[in-house]
Amino acid sequence: MCTRFLLLVGSIIGLSCNPNPENTTTPIKEEIPSNIAHDTSLSISPQQVYQPDKNKLYIYLTFDDGPQHGTEAVFNLCKTEGIKASFFMVGLHTKLRSDGMALVDTVRSAYPQFLLANHSFTHANGKYKKFYTQPDSAYKDFMLAQTCLKVPYSIIRLPGNNGWVLSDTQHLSTLVRAIGKKLDSAGYNIIGWDMEWHFDKHSAKPVQSAQTIITKANELFQENKTFHANHLVILMHDRMFRDSADLLKLKEMITGLRANPSVVFETVDHYPGLKWLNNR
Numbered sequence: 040m041c042t043r044f045l046l047l048v049g050s051i052i053g054l055s056c057n058p059n060p061e062n063t064t065t066p067i068k069e070e071i072p073s074n075i076a077h078d079t080s081l082s083i084s085p086q087q088v089y090q091p092d093k094n095k096l097y098i099y100l101t102f103d104d105g106p107q108h109g110t111e112a113v114f115n116l117c118k119t120e121g122i123k124a125s126f127f128m129v130g131l132h133t134k135l136r137s138d139g140m141a142l143v144d145t146v147r148s149a150y151p152q153f154l155l156a157n158h159s160f161t162h163a164n165g166k167y168k169k170f171y172t173q174p175d176s177a178y179k180d181f182m183l184a185q186t187c188l189k190v191p192y193s194i195i196r197l198p199g200n201n202g203w204v205l206s207d208t209q210h211l212s213t214l215v216r217a218i219g220k221k222l223d224s225a226g227y228n229i230i231g232w233d234m235e236w237h238f239d240k241h242s243a244k245p246v247q248s249a250q251t252i253i254t255k256a257n258e259l260f261q262e263n264k265t266f267h268a269n270h271l272v273i274l275m276h277d278r279m280f281r282d283s284a285d286l287l288k289l290k291e292m293i294t295g296l297r298a299n300p301s302v303v304f305e306t307v308d309h310y311p312g313l314k315w316l317n318n319r
């Protein structure tokens with residue numbers, strides 16, 4: 040969720056929505072599997088409440104902190120596998136890579152297979168307490184990301200905090216209560232997570248094995264320990280899978296999860312109880 044270099048870069052680069060003028064990288068060519076690209080039922084229209092199938096188990100693969108090393112690899116793997124995924128991206132990270140904004144554009148334009156969502160502009164510069172105790176500036180930070188990244192829908196994940204705000208549900212720690220309520224009043228949904236595939240703080244490599252994650256996911260479903268029954272949000276980070284050997288672990292996890300015929304991979308805009316998505 041946070042990196043030390045973020046803090047450094049955040050202090051070096053001002054809060055500006057000015058994309059890198061040298062960025063002339065062509066976005067990755069879209070080749071969404073035909074079964075997804077032509078299935079319009081997978082995209083829900085404005086003001087429509089998505090009705091999940093009660094006989095299914097929904098898994099939301101969410102990847103945080105992009106665009107960064109690993110984003111393109113994760114995107115391409117999910118595209119090849121034909122499954123949906125959501126990317127919570129950080130505005131500041133578009134400035135760290137020459138192809139940063141192109142990666143954001145690629146994810147945004149790949150809906151409904153992929154969803155671009157808001158993970159703030161600065162990622163709090165790694166100083167979460169300071170960030171969340173200044174809700175007015177934190178709010179501006181999220182709005183800046185919304186504008187810079189051209190985030191299509193009103194869906195946010197708080198940096199470094201597992202908070203939730205849906206239409207009739209709130210789960211906010213004391214630290215993030217003020218910003219959560221502010222975003223709620225502005226019509227935003229906040230999506231947390233049920234389980235995390237952790238990464239090593241130094242190498243950014245996955246800590247648990249793919250099988251451990253599969254087993255944990257199945258346990259949460261069976262024991263009804265997800266935030267919403269039959270809906271499981273898994274938090275991961277793009278950078279965990281920048282190496283091909285680690286990307287194979289992600290593929291192994293996907294293969295293991297989809298072995299259950301009841302499992303459906305969805306994007307978080309289909310999560311139960313979302314407010315009307317203003318920017319849809």
Ligand SMILES: [Zn+2]
Binds near residue numbers: 103158
């Ligand atoms: Zn994060």
